[in-house]
Amino acid sequence: MAELPDKARVVIIGGGVVGCSVAYHLTKLGWTDVVLLERKQLTSGTTWHAAGLIAQLRATANMTKLARYSQELYGDLEAETGVATGFKRVGSITVALTGDRMEELSRSAAMARAFGVEIEEITTDEVKRRYEHLNTDGVVGGVYLPKDGQGDPANIALALAKGARQRGALIRERVKVTGIARQGRRVTGVDWVSDDGRAQGYIACDMIVNCAGMWGHEVGRMAGVNVPLQACEHFYIVSEPIEGLSQLPVLRVPDECAYYKEDAGKMMLGAFEPVAKPWGMNGIPDTFEFDQLPEDFDHFEPILEMAVNRMPMLGRAGIHTFFNGPESFTPDDAYHLGLAPEMDNVWVAAGFNSVGIQSAGGAGMALAQWMEDGEKPFDLGDVDIARMQPFQGNKRYLAERATETLGLLYADHYPYRQKATARGVRRTPFHQHLLDRGAVMGEIAGWERANWFARDGQEREYHYAWGRQNFFDNVAEELAAVRSNIGMYDMSSFGKLRVEGPDAEAFLNHVCGADMSVPVGKIVYTQFLNPRGGIEADVTVTRLSETAWLVVTPAATRLADETWLRRHLGDYRAVITDVTAGEGVLAVMGPNARKLMQAVSPNDFSNDANPFGTAQEIELGLGLARVHRVSYVGELGWEIYVSADMAAHAFETIWEAGQDLGLKLCGMHMMDCARIEKAFRHFGHDITCEDHVLEAGLGFAVKTAKPEFIGRDAVLRKKEEGLQRRLLQFRLTDPEPLLYHNEPIIRDGEIVGYLSSGAYGHHLGAAIGLGYVPCRGESAADVLGSTYEIDVAGTRVRAEASLKPMYDPKSERVRM
Template sequence: MPDIPSHARVVIIGGGVIGCSVAYHLTKLGWKDVVLLERKQLTSGTTWHAAGLIAQLRATANMTKLAKYSQELYGNLEQETGVATGFKRCGSITVALTEERREEIYRQAGMARAFGVDVEEISAAEVKAKYEHLNIDGVTGAVYLDKDGQGDPANIALALAKGARQRGARVIERVKVTKGLKSNRKLTGVNYETADGHTGTITCDHVVNCAGMWGHQVGEMLGVNVPLHSCEHFYIVTEAIPGLTQLPVLRVPDECAYYKEDAGKMLLGAFEPNAKPWRLDIPEDFEFDQLPEDFDHFEPILEAAVERMPMLAEAGIHTFFNGPESFTPDDAYHLGLAPEMDNVWIAAGFNSIGIQSAGGAGMALAQWMEDGQKPFDLGDVDISRMQPFQGNKTYLFERSKETLGLLYADHFPYLQKKTARGVRRTPFHHHLLEQGAVMGELAGWERANWFARDGQTPEYDYSWKRQNFFDNVAEELTAIRTNVGMYDMSSFGKIRVEGRDATAFMNHIGGGQYDVPVGKIVYTQFLNDRAGIEADVTVTRLSETAYLVVTPAAARLADETWMRRHQGDFNVVITDVTAGEGVLAVMGPNARNLLQAVSPADFSNAVNPFGTAQEIELGMGLARVHRVTYVGELGWEIYVSADMAAHAFETLHAAGQDMDLKLCGMHMMDCARIEKGFRHFGHDITAEDHVLEAGLGFAVKTDKPDFIGRDAVLRKKDSGLETRLVQFRLTDPEPLLYHNEPVIRDGEIVGYLSSGSYGHHLGAAIGLGYVPCKNETAADLLASTFEIDVSGTRVAAQASLKPMYDPKSERVKV
């Protein structure tokens, strides 16, 4: 029987590459009493059969940073531990077979370059020079990363495990965790069973679920939701090919294929668009196992590969491999502190990129556990982005059919998932569909993103250029700017905070002043100890003892969890009431006229000034109107109980016909808000962005004591800003901005856009991005020449620290 301690500071469940990385990085930070328990043998789940591709080019900024860290870590790991990792910097090539794919990979290359990743765009001829075996017919472009590589997945994990052991970690095989011992919102320990039947308990301060494709089951055992599902993943390995030498890793995403030379053989793997889900309840005896072959499923990939790599036609197949991998609903892995518990951490669901992600993910999670807060923005992968319903087994099975293939799909802007749709619908769903709404999905919510005209097909036609809804959104924005528009905001989170300590609690957790009259609305942020932005919300005082906190749809669970974790001894009840009310936004210069047509209430500045709410009659029902805006126009958000929501829509829509009311979607809202310079949480403002550098100092009231982040705000006021969030407008009206495009100041890359969209009213693409400004005045910064790198082309940009649209906010207060 292994020698198992009775107590640990942390118990890590799962001995794949992720669990080993977490143990390695915790011990590197000086943690003692680190115990890793593996139910079978290290790497025996999915790590052992991974392809071992190590790439730095990821879809978002921080994921690129973490992948770059992994590559650098593995380059030194063998020297540190003495375990051969097989890591080779053989380089990688990603080729495009369409103009759209070329734009995608060139945009990714530009973003990666902003973080110091060595990447170059190369032609088809240059691809052929580096990869002579490739048929370059149809190749429209490619990117080459010389420091990318490949490694031996199992040995990388074993090297990380050895590094952890060398610093005192206990890595114990053949021990299965059978139960989490729960006390309120914490685990006090875990029960275990050894291979020879002995049972016991380890008390602990933290538990980390690194159980891979068992992560969902282990999560249920620990009382947390970890949405992931296993899929079958196929690759073949050829017989030895005479004369085959080391080659760069090759990806041909338009043919769903990747290639890796391995000891004189060629490995061909696939991420096909219609995947085969395996199962959620993994068999108990699964260890170094593989799944039955399915050549019919793989054959279309192989046929295309033989055309692309003619030497495969002559090579025999040595191995046909089918092994399971875990996939999450949005194709991003799960990392961080589980919302349901205060000491259960997650690092699982790595979507077939576990080897290249493990180093960075382990480093980030370990630092998070050490500091008690995220080391930098991890919103892309933070487990709190997952909604409770996404743990539903039927949902996971259906969505997993799509997510494997999304790895190599065209990652077009605004790309919508096709599977597992229609789970959450607002009270206005069918009314909007009848009017031509084209739905997108966020956090499970079906939301009208844009409206098709009569005779126009109500669906997306994706592109990196102007998409088929471009003119529709322009018309919607024109209505908002010049007349009146209406859109559905029901998906936004609504959290009620009620109790005798409600005011004191809000003043502790938020940067604003909440001791305001009933009916007053406060735009505000919840800050962390570094004055980074954990939440961006509006807070309405409903009564002497109750507030309504309105959050972005995707952030609702995270924001509610943040409040619960900081509730302390405050006597308040925190309740998610999102589904209880539908919300319609009525915005534009004629918004007041429309509301006066359906209600006897007084909507004048004297009675209902900007930033206040009032109860009203609407049609034959009741509603509450909040005079706020995210589009920079006169307008109201109308909150109506779900039972009266359909009546409210019908009443407003009928009254609006005489004034040419236009129904609008979420894409319009994004265009309008970026023209106004309004920040988008998760892009422009995150946990690592200081509230003052984000330009939101006006929302922070430092004259009140003891709110979270106050000291960091005061320190920044004393030391001065190091960066500023700047608004950019391209001088050429043709290029489009999305986000992550590099910002070039006086010829040098200084940052990247945190968000981008088209400013239809301003007549060009608009972006927001942080620019370093230490020891500089605003005038110094604006005196510079700015350009934005759009797919490898530098485009001149006008910069501004004030909103380019209605800088004095006169339009919202008329």
């Protein structure tokens, strides 16, 4: 074996298509001191048996951007490296067997138009014309993407590896990483041993990239980071050669959990069955290399029976190969990319959920650019490893969740769909109180949260649909209570980070756009900005004392926001502590909120004593609490923070006192409807790291008079240059259609963008959306002077547009 160096800038662990792509793109950026170590042979884990389907359209604009990049890259690789990738633009067809699936495809087609992806909605007859072998009984329609493709997975990886080698990367096969040395929050090197055991050594390095695929969880633990993924068995069959079979588009029949691919005159049938089979829970054999798993015909038979009916030639052709091989899946069906939150030089690209080939090119490009610049090249929140919670590395959790996530790839992607497996891990102090009163729970970041409340006798579960779901009227009633009387909901899942120390104020002024030099008890709404003026976090910060502050974050981004703070702490004398689980939080909101607060506490809740944007310590029932006068629903109200030990008492006290006032329990769906009526931004949708704080309409929360903070220069530049786009609020003029997100925005007849979020505005009487519109050189009046429509599943619906909130534009209600 050729000698390995004793030092490298980066060591990439894993030689599948993703690891090869990361090496390729780092060398393309000029990195030469790159070492890739593969335990066996390149592609020998999952890549070699992948189906090689290469689609363009993904669930978000940036994921689509990455998939399209992969296609373009693979088309050019052969000319660059001389290795044939087998990439062909054969097109793809997805067919619907139900009206709900067709609605999903129509909404996907509209989204594709907004993302600039060529797509065509086709009738059943057109499906048959493009795919003559298909039995179209029950097919109600479909979509056709002419530029989708397929390729040879192993050769794509080998071409990427060759390209990396040509630019100086060192790629070594049959070298296993056996240990990772760490010092504080940094790795310092890796121990390795050759496959035959005759050589071993150590490579000091500046950073590592975990591209270990289904071994990623194990490698992550060696590096001190959490990489939640689980291998599952994945099945497909390949037929004997079929006479006369020529090139065909890739075909997906998600209602039958199946996909079809013609390859060299044979037909491949693959499956994403609803209940999957996790594999390797006790570890993957050390000898695993180009291995297959035992056949399980009984498990595959229901898919095959439907397939023989749908594709009759499969019933006449013999089976050449019945293949079962492992692929890795994550708890939310999105891959892991980025800088691991636990360490400052451990990068991850793993867990690709059966879309590794189509994702690898773009993922490698994005990660390499992130490593080069030290910041994300664009919003990667969907796949950022920092979204994963520590408990999600639990092996039992992963095995249970993986039985569901594989099948979800082809399940109906209904709005508000909740995961069914591995539930109940994190519960707020009010969990049972809410269940006893009709709560229907959803889950985010492991937290069980009341999404809506069922009436007496109403079924306490979701009935999913693309139209009005069974909770639609419940949410309308909850919102009406908040708008006209009083409602209460549980906010305990929101992250709570305590920042304290002699330099806490200076530190928070450095990372926050707003001015943190405020009196004790003051609550400040602010953002963490990056150097481009993009929004990394959207938080409130409450000054608890001269040296202590509480940063409140969205539940899903608590870990990411804490990590951002830790990475910018530097020499500031401050301590950051996650206290999320220490306090329960109840939000009491509505015009009569003050009456309820006065009924449960002797403290003064007047505007003079407790104005909007301030907090105070209070007596509550027989106990103590702290109340924050803020609102995410646009009404008078208080968020009540109470220590976990007194939480049950606090709930019972407020609930009992609220009975005479008509207090109504509310859920997260109501909160979303209320916030979008008020045009409050939702982090991860309306505001992300690539959305400039001024273009997001949040300039009021940035104080450039402060001498120094991250993003200040970018804010000042944008003020000079002018806005390139603006975030508008839209209300459909037709009360019937529903908006979710990604629906195209049409301005004066032309698509100019898409909705970043959408929900039904029960008080405003129609669906509401937020979305960015280009405005270079235009005044606000110019932007609002246009005619706007929103494309809802192919139908253009007129919409009113506004820069100010359509509900209570002067924010008078929160200050009542």
